[in-house]
Amino acid sequence: MLELQRRIREQGTTAPGGVIRVDSFLNHQIDPLLADRIAGEFARRFSDIRVTRVLTIEASGIAFAVLVALKIGVPLVFAKKGRSRSLGDDAVYTASVRSFTRGDEFTVSVARKYISKDDSVLIIDDFLAMGEAAQGLVDIVRQSGANVGGVGIVIEKGFQPGGRKLRNQGVRVESLAVVSRITDQGDIVFRDNSTID
Secondary structure (H helix, E strand, O other): OHHHHHHHHHHOEEEOOOEEEOOOOOOOOOOHHHHHHHHHHHHHHOOOOOOOEEEEEOOOOHHHHHHHHHHHOOOEEEEEEOOOOOOOHHHEEEEEEEOOOOOOEEEEEEEHHHOOOOOEEEEEEEEEOOOHHHHHHHHHHHHHOOEEEEEEEEEEEOOOOHHHHHHHOOOOEEEEEEEEEEOOOOOEEEOOHHHOO
């Protein structure tokens, strides 16, 4: 998605350790017109599969996931960070996730009543780096017996192993912008999507 790449180049910044900051338009302050076009692109790319639920993790993925769900016409479910005391442990699917950005580990949970074995789930998130969040969501879908229809990622860090791990499991991953590397000067270099491994 060339418009997204342009915005990342023009407004994104980098920090040591492979951090890409796009908080001015993507994950703190959100450009709603760009978010709508991102959602439209995901809906187009996954138009060949049956989707009954969109799933994301709180909080940064929610804006994009709700727009994708709206365009496809299905409910959005988001995994909550932490266990829900009101539901009880036996009423939720859980997975352990380590955050690349924050460096901490936490449990995410989804109420069992919102995903069933009859569902085909599209996972949407803003970033894919080490793949922990996406893997946690895939694990939750698999616990339910539902089908993992695919994973849609706004920005994938292709120089980190998350995308490769998911694809090696046979999970379909569609990333709108794949960063192949960050130069010593902090410039962001994109990979041609046709070369994703």
